[in-house]
Amino acid sequence: MSEALLTLTDVRAVLHSRHQSQSLLNGVSFSIAKGEALGLVGESGSGKSLTTRAVTRMLDPAFEVSGSISFDGAEVLSMGPAELRNYRSRDIGMIFQDPRAHVNPVHTVGDFLTEELVRNRGLAREEVEQRAITLLDEVGVRYPERRLTQYPHELSGGMLQRVMIASVLLAEPRLILADEPTTALDVTAQSDVMAILDEQRRARGLSLLFITHDLELAAACCERLAVMYAGEIVEQGAHVYESPRHPYTIELLGARPSIDQRLERLPVLQYNRDIHEQLKAEA
Amino acid sequence: MGSYLLRRLGGLLLVLLVTSFIVFGLMYLAPGSPLAFVLGPRGGTPEQVAAVTAQYHFDDPFFVRYFRWLGDIVQGDLGHSIVYRQDVSALMSGRIGTTAALVSLSAVLIAVAGVGFGTLAALKSRWVDTVVSTLAAIGLSTPSFVVGVALISVFGVGLGWFPTFGVGSGGFDTLVHLILPAIALSVASAAYLARITKAAVNEERGREHVQTATVRGLAAGVIVRRHVLRNALIPITTVMGLTVATLIAGAVVVENVFALDGLGSLLVRAILQRDFAVVQAVILVLVVAFVVVNAIVDFLYTIIDPRIALGSRQ
Amino acid sequence: MTLSIKPPVKTVKRAAVELRQPGVLQKGYERLGLVGTAAAAVLLVIVLAAVSAPVLAPYDPDFPDLLAALGGPTAEHPLGTDALGRDILSRLMWGARVTLAGPGLVILLSTVVGTALALVAAWCGGRVDTVISWVLDILFAVPGIVFALISVAIWGPSLLTVVAGLAVAYVPYVARVVRGAALRERNLPYVSAAWLQGQSGVGITFTQILPNVQPIVIAQAVSSLGFAVIDLASVSFLGLGVQPPTADLGLMVKSGFDSVLRGHPGEAISAGVLIILIVWCVTVIGDRLTSTARSMR
Numbered sequence: 001m002s003e004a005l006l007t008l009t010d011v012r013a014v015l016h017s018r019h020q021s022q023s024l025l026n027g028v029s030f031s032i033a034k035g036e037a038l039g040l041v042g043e044s045g046s047g048k049s050l051t052t053r054a055v056t057r058m059l060d061p062a063f064e065v066s067g068s069i070s071f072d073g074a075e076v077l078s079m080g081p082a083e084l085r086n087y088r089s090r091d092i093g094m095i096f097q098d099p100r101a102h103v104n105p106v107h108t109v110g111d112f113l114t115e116e117l118v119r120n121r122g123l124a125r126e127e128v129e130q131r132a133i134t135l136l137d138e139v140g141v142r143y144p145e146r147r148l149t150q151y152p153h154e155l156s157g158g159m160l161q162r163v164m165i166a167s168v169l170l171a172e173p174r175l176i177l178a179d180e181p182t183t184a185l186d187v188t189a190q191s192d193v194m195a196i197l198d199e200q201r202r203a204r205g206l207s208l209l210f211i212t213h214d215l216e217l218a219a220a221c222c223e224r225l226a227v228m229y230a231g232e233i234v235e236q237g238a239h240v241y242e243s244p245r246h247p248y249t250i251e252l253l254g255a256r257p258s259i260d261q262r263l264e265r266l267p268v269l270q271y272n273r274d275i276h277e278q279l280k281a282e283a
Numbered sequence: 284m285g286s287y288l289l290r291r292l293g294g295l296l297l298v299l300l301v302t303s304f305i306v307f308g309l310m311y312l313a314p315g316s317p318l319a320f321v322l323g324p325r326g327g328t329p330e331q332v333a334a335v336t337a338q339y340h341f342d343d344p345f346f347v348r349y350f351r352w353l354g355d356i357v358q359g360d361l362g363h364s365i366v367y368r369q370d371v372s373a374l375m376s377g378r379i380g381t382t383a384a385l386v387s388l389s390a391v392l393i394a395v396a397g398v399g400f401g402t403l404a405a406l407k408s409r410w411v412d413t414v415v416s417t418l419a420a421i422g423l424s425t426p427s428f429v430v431g432v433a434l435i436s437v438f439g440v441g442l443g444w445f446p447t448f449g450v451g452s453g454g455f456d457t458l459v460h461l462i463l464p465a466i467a468l469s470v471a472s473a474a475y476l477a478r479i480t481k482a483a484v485n486e487e488r489g490r491e492h493v494q495t496a497t498v499r500g501l502a503a504g505v506i507v508r509r510h511v512l513r514n515a516l517i518p519i520t521t522v523m524g525l526t527v528a529t530l531i532a533g534a535v536v537v538e539n540v541f542a543l544d545g546l547g548s549l550l551v552r553a554i555l556q557r558d559f560a561v562v563q564a565v566i567l568v569l570v571v572a573f574v575v576v577n578a579i580v581d582f583l584y585t586i587i588d589p590r591i592a593l594g595s596r597q
Numbered sequence: 598m599t600l601s602i603k604p605p606v607k608t609v610k611r612a613a614v615e616l617r618q619p620g621v622l623q624k625g626y627e628r629l630g631l632v633g634t635a636a637a638a639v640l641l642v643i644v645l646a647a648v649s650a651p652v653l654a655p656y657d658p659d660f661p662d663l664l665a666a667l668g669g670p671t672a673e674h675p676l677g678t679d680a681l682g683r684d685i686l687s688r689l690m691w692g693a694r695v696t697l698a699g700p701g702l703v704i705l706l707s708t709v710v711g712t713a714l715a716l717v718a719a720w721c722g723g724r725v726d727t728v729i730s731w732v733l734d735i736l737f738a739v740p741g742i743v744f745a746l747i748s749v750a751i752w753g754p755s756l757l758t759v760v761a762g763l764a765v766a767y768v769p770y771v772a773r774v775v776r777g778a779a780l781r782e783r784n785l786p787y788v789s790a791a792w793l794q795g796q797s798g799v800g801i802t803f804t805q806i807l808p809n810v811q812p813i814v815i816a817q818a819v820s821s822l823g824f825a826v827i828d829l830a831s832v833s834f835l836g837l838g839v840q841p842p843t844a845d846l847g848l849m850v851k852s853g854f855d856s857v858l859r860g861h862p863g864e865a866i867s868a869g870v871l872i873i874l875i876v877w878c879v880t881v882i883g884d885r886l887t888s889t890a891r892s893m894r
Contacts, residue, residue: 089500101491424876532740
């Protein structure tokens with residue numbers, strides 16, 4: 001395996017509130033190589049999004065984070081403000097679940113796309129606009145020139161997510177974090193957007209941390225999978241989808257509804273915290 | 284755009300027509316004959332009564348008088364003051380500038396202080412928030428005339444820093460004369476706007492698109508200006524507009540405290556002297572100003588929030 | 598996918614509270630919070646002092662003692678005397694009666710009328726709603742204090758004319774809030790259920806919708822009360838409301854204003870502070886009630 005770009009080592013996050021402390025990430029460790037895509041899968045509440053928030057340093061200050069997050073040799077958790085801004089601006093790019101909520105409604109698409117490069121790197125707006133138009137075209141946005149003067153509410157969800165992808169690509173990061181980037185879109189837009197993201201990433205040789213609850217989708221576009229449960233990674237590797245070993249992963253894969261047969265009831269996972277703790281104790 | 288403005292203008296005219304009817308109608312119902320005020324307490328000879336009645340058309344039926352009044356107003360004739368024996372438009376033109384200056388100065392103070400303190404309360408420490416919120420709560424509970432009396436006694440009489448009465452001799456002198464009245468008129472509204480600003484900024488700060496801006500590595504100042512304050516402007520503008528509109532009525536009280544010769548003090552004197560032509564005209568002007576300011580705010584709204592198309596709020 | 602069954606924490610808690618049968622005091626505290634309760638206590642003291650003014654006030658509020666005019670605080674006159682030598686404390690207690698009762702009447706009238714209009718508009722909908730909303734919009738187009746001034750222009754300066762004018766001015770504020778709330782309730786399933794059970798529109802409005810919008814009506818009424826106190830005191834200050842020699846806080850600031858210029862700020866300060874205190878208490882309580890009413894949605 002080639003050189004690691006992002007490495008998480010025993011990352012823990014504890015949420016301190018007035019009355020109690022709750023441990024939400026319990027020692028997450030994984031790494032992503034340069035040009036590699038890792039699919040982070042799990043149910044809602046398993047800690048997937050929390051992990052991306054830890055990587056982007058976007059966790060609420062009420063969280064106490066420990067362990068190590070190393071990006072190309074630099075320790076993310078100990079970065080100062082200037083370093084952190086530089087890391088967020090140049091090294092990573094984040095694609096969110098709901099583009100409608102994550103793009104400021106009062107600025108035009110052109111403002112949104114150019115803002116970062118113009119303000120952080122002092123480029124001329126016209127120059128960035130030209131690059132943005134090319135990129136919009138590449139991610140399948142028609143009439144890119146006209147889009148620049150439109151407002152977010154004038155675009156469909158799928159279009160807006162492409163704009164979001166273009167905005168990330170524009171900054172030329174080395175790692176893209178995509179947190180359920182297709183979940184909020186309608187079904188036809190989902191596969192298009194995913195295909196574009198996959199294609200662009202491979203063409204540019206970027207690393208990808210892909211968060212989803214859709215095992216199949218993750219297996220289709222990622223080299224390796226990591227399965228999360230209760231703030232831990234229970235199993236990871238290239239084998240996970242084809243030949244899972246951990247009981248939770250096996251059950252999760254078995255619970256997928258099939259289009260061939262009509263079920264009376266959808267399966268319910270039997271795996272729970274007790275079994276989880278017991279397995280850990282035995283290991 | 285054109286059709287929107289036309290519709291908006293139509294609605295505006297309708298409101299004005301109805302209020303003018305109400306104002307005129309209510310005055311018509313008022314007990315006591317205005318004749319008494321023209322001719323004095325002892326009344327006049329039958330000839331005098333007839334002459335005055337003819338001059339002021341007191342004998343005509345209600346609708347005839349209403350439409351004549353309305354027609355005159357449309358032509359810029361606001362009637363004739365029985366007390367001052369002068370045209371109402373002449374009485375008002377000398378005073379409307381004072382009221383407009385007072386309201387404008389207050390609007391600026393409110394915008395600066397309200398948005399400024401509200402933003403500080405939202406973005407700075409808890410300590411600042413507590414101080415601003417407490418002051419805002421007290422400011423909101425203080426009537427303008429109490430502020431006025433306090434300002435006059437402290438800065439006017441006590442320290443002698445500011446003139447306490449009148450509008451001065453124009454230009455900078457007028458500005459100096461209007462500062463205390465404008466503060467008195469602003470306090471409650473500025474407190475309210477500070478509250479609204481604080482809530483709006485806090486709400487906008489928690490929005491998802493602010494996370495996007497943060498994770499893109501934008502500077503904190505850029506995020507606050509372009510993504511928090513810019514979006515918070517939407518509720519702030521709404522409240523600001525409503526506030527300015529109410530200032531027009533609030534000026535009535537403040538002008539009296541500071542003995543400013545504006546529309547408000549004219550109105551109060553006219554009410555006490557039952558000078559109905561003046562009362563009708565001033566109230567109509569106040570309502571027109573109120574309605575026009577609200578219409579302007581609606582228009583500004585469509586500029587500030589691109590999601591709202593012209594006329595979609597109708 | 599798993600379907601995790603969450604423990605019904607909330608239900609258990611609520612059941613426990615209900616078992617203890619909270620008294621009025623505890624219920625009030627839960628609704629008002631610490632600051633709100635403090636404000637309510639202060640307001641209660643002021644109201645009690647105002648109500649019992651005929652018994653508790655040390656002097657006749659209108660009795661002039663020119664020899665003691667403009668006196669500072671003494672054992673006989675704890676807050677001093679005004680320009681006519683009247684006891685300021687006694688005048689404050691009597692003045693608070695007027696300053697509280699007038700706005701109280703304004704809010705009572707406007708709340709009853711506004712709520713009725715709103716409920717009719719919400720239930721009937723269609724053309725009735727359009728007409729009522731249109732009338733309310735017109736009323737909105739006139740600033741509140743202007744109504745009071747129109748009223749005074751017609752019927753002459755007095756407390757009642759101002760109260761009548763302000764009551765009209767406050768109707769649209771009540772009606773708008775209540776109409777919104779009532780429309781939300783009207784579209785909820787329980788209303789359809791009552792309708793299907795054969796209850797009449799009037800019956801549903803009174804037995805189902807009104808009790809559910811009641812917290813909002815009360816919160817709005819209390820919040821408006823603060824503004825009404827300010828408006829009424831302002832009109833009195835202008836000399837268009839309560840007429841001297843009746844004691845009223847707005848009037849006291851006005852008469853005290855003249856003494857201020859002569860270096861005796863006692864009357865103006867005490868009356869001004871009392872107005873601020875009353876409005877502050879009412880506003881705090883109104884704010885708390887409003888947020889509680891919202892969170893109950």
